[in-house]
Amino acid sequence: MATYIAPSxxxxxWTALSESAFQMNECNKMTHRAYQSSSTSxxxxxxxxxxxxxxxxxxxxxxxxxxxxxxxxxxxxxKTIQAALTxxxxxxxxxxxxxxxxxxxxxxxxxxxxxxxxxxxxxxxxALTSNDSNLVIxxxxxxxxxxxxxxxxQLQWSVHAKTAAVGTIMKAQVPSYVKLxxxxxxxxxxxxxxxxxxxxxxxxxxxxxxxxxxxxFDAHRWWPPSFNRSVEIxxxxxxxxxxxxxxxxxxxxxxxxxxxxxxNFWSTASPPAGDNYVVPRGLTVKNGAMPHIGNWSxxxxxxxxxxxxxxxGSWVFEIASxxxxxxxxxxxxxxxxxxxxxxxxxxxxxxxxxxxxxSPNEWFLDKDTxxxxxxxxxxxxxxxxxxxxxxxxSITGSSIEDSVKNVLIxxxxxxxxxxTYMKDYMVPGGGDWTVHRGGTxxxxxxxxxxxxxxxxxxxxSNGMALIDYNFATSITLNEFVWLGDSAIIIVGSx
Numbered sequence: 001m002a003t004y005i006a007p008s009x010x011x012x013x014w015t016a017l018s019e020s021a022f023q024m025n026e027c028n029k030m031t032h033r034a035y036q037s038s039s040t041s042x043x044x045x046x047x048x049x050x051x052x053x054x055x056x057x058x059x060x061x062x063x064x065x066x067x068x069x070x071x072x073x074x075x076x077x078x079k080t081i082q083a084a085l086t087x088x089x090x091x092x093x094x095x096x097x098x099x100x101x102x103x104x105x106x107x108x109x110x111x112x113x114x115x116x117x118x119x120x121x122x123x124x125x126x127a128l129t130s131n132d133s134n135l136v137i138x139x140x141x142x143x144x145x146x147x148x149x150x151x152x153x154q155l156q157w158s159v160h161a162k163t164a165a166v167g168t169i170m171k172a173q174v175p176s177y178v179k180l181x182x183x184x185x186x187x188x189x190x191x192x193x194x195x196x197x198x199x200x201x202x203x204x205x206x207x208x209x210x211x212x213x214x215x216x217f218d219a220h221r222w223w224p225p226s227f228n229r230s231v232e233i234x235x236x237x238x239x240x241x242x243x244x245x246x247x248x249x250x251x252x253x254x255x256x257x258x259x260x261x262x263x264n265f266w267s268t269a270s271p272p273a274g275d276n277y278v279v280p281r282g283l284t285v286k287n288g289a290m291p292h293i294g295n296w297s298x299x300x301x302x303x304x305x306x307x308x309x310x311x312x313g314s315w316v317f318e319i320a321s322x323x324x325x326x327x328x329x330x331x332x333x334x335x336x337x338x339x340x341x342x343x344x345x346x347x348x349x350x351x352x353x354x355x356x357x358x359s360p361n362e363w364f365l366d367k368d369t370x371x372x373x374x375x376x377x378x379x380x381x382x383x384x385x386x387x388x389x390x391x392x393x394s395i396t397g398s399s400i401e402d403s404v405k406n407v408l409i410x411x412x413x414x415x416x417x418x419x420t421y422m423k424d425y426m427v428p429g430g431g432d433w434t435v436h437r438g439g440t441x442x443x444x445x446x447x448x449x450x451x452x453x454x455x456x457x458x459x460x461s462n463g464m465a466l467i468d469y470n471f472a473t474s475i476t477l478n479e480f481v482w483l484g485d486s487a488i489i490i491v492g493s494x
Contacts, residue, residue, distance in 0.1 A: 055136060056099035057091055059084045063108040081110060081126055089131060102136040107143030113388025114151040119182050121420050121438025121461060124394035130402045139411035147392050149417030150187060150385035151178060160373060166358045167375055174370045178386050185387035185460045186363050187416045192458050196357035196364040198290055198350045208347060215347035218289035222344040225278035230254030230267040244273050258336040260424035266340055278343055279315060279335030284328045294324040295355045302353045304329060307346035312432055313338030316421050336425045340432040387418040390461045391438060397445030400469045405447045412454045414440050419460030419484050428491050435489050439465030450474040460484040468493050
């Protein structure tokens, strides 16, 4: 963007200007001094160009005609990407490890969530390590390659209940190969279905102030928070006189214990330009606003999704208990999805309650009986996919010195992953936001990794997570749409 908005006489000194803007001269310094620009310009080092003609050997994958005991040639492809990756390890022991090897994936859908061994959001079903440098993973020519974080459900449907008012609720037993704890998203014909909720509506497609937005504005009272004092750290120098944020400060433990690590800029007793981080303990809705609450048989399966009172962030809470007579919902774990906090919320909705399954395209999973409930429109859809993992591809070196180098991921569709909004979040700095340090594609300790021409869609988490050390990463010509969290996060550690 700077190419288009910066005056031409500034362009020759961009490096110095950016160093000044970030006050990089203050790193590891305790006193302030005037910024001195560097005498030499350091051009950004871009990644080496990686093209198909550099492949020393190509291993082919085909989900239908392949077999993992084949040799990976075009005529005898492997069946799974994981087996193809294992074959490249064997090839590297036979040939120079500096040769670039390529995995070419034929068209089809690869359900990476089937028979998984990890559900971490930092370890992918396709996990590249320092032994996988000089590698290309791409679609074959222009064929459509889909990497799904779910598993395809084989279901036998029957009618559970039929009502003239709201329609028919179908039910089916979930197969034993599905891990229920990570089945928190249901994808139907390639799109995220709506977990049973109040009020009805799809928040991902309808704006907050549109007609029938899927949010309720009927909170009568937000229950005041409990204050849990944190240990405060205040650094006296440097002192930035004349600014709002004069000192570095941090709260450790106490109210900040909901984050991982348990630290938060806003968890001090009197943070500048704000209040101590707290969140409500529950809410009471207006009479008649939630007509089914008295019928909730298992309220603790539910979640409350609520905007912060200032609408610059949002929370998710597990439900601890309800008082249907008082129209009150009390919260359990949650509220760590943003860092500033507030004693009240804004618009909200309640999700994952069976008795709220009363609208087409809604679903509910009864984990106790392994029963999936779904309300179709006039006809039943064909393809049901249960989310199983949040991370599809990880590229992780063992250290900065032992980074993964020269990797190209190109031409893939990444989709249908588990949601991570109830996993650990951290506060990366003094801002209002928290982040989950994981994603559909996870990078840590890498050099010259290129992610190009991929589609990230219908995901439950961040699209890409670049964590700690990643040098000369190129993310170009990708599309991010219908995500459960951020498109790209770049987070370091101190």
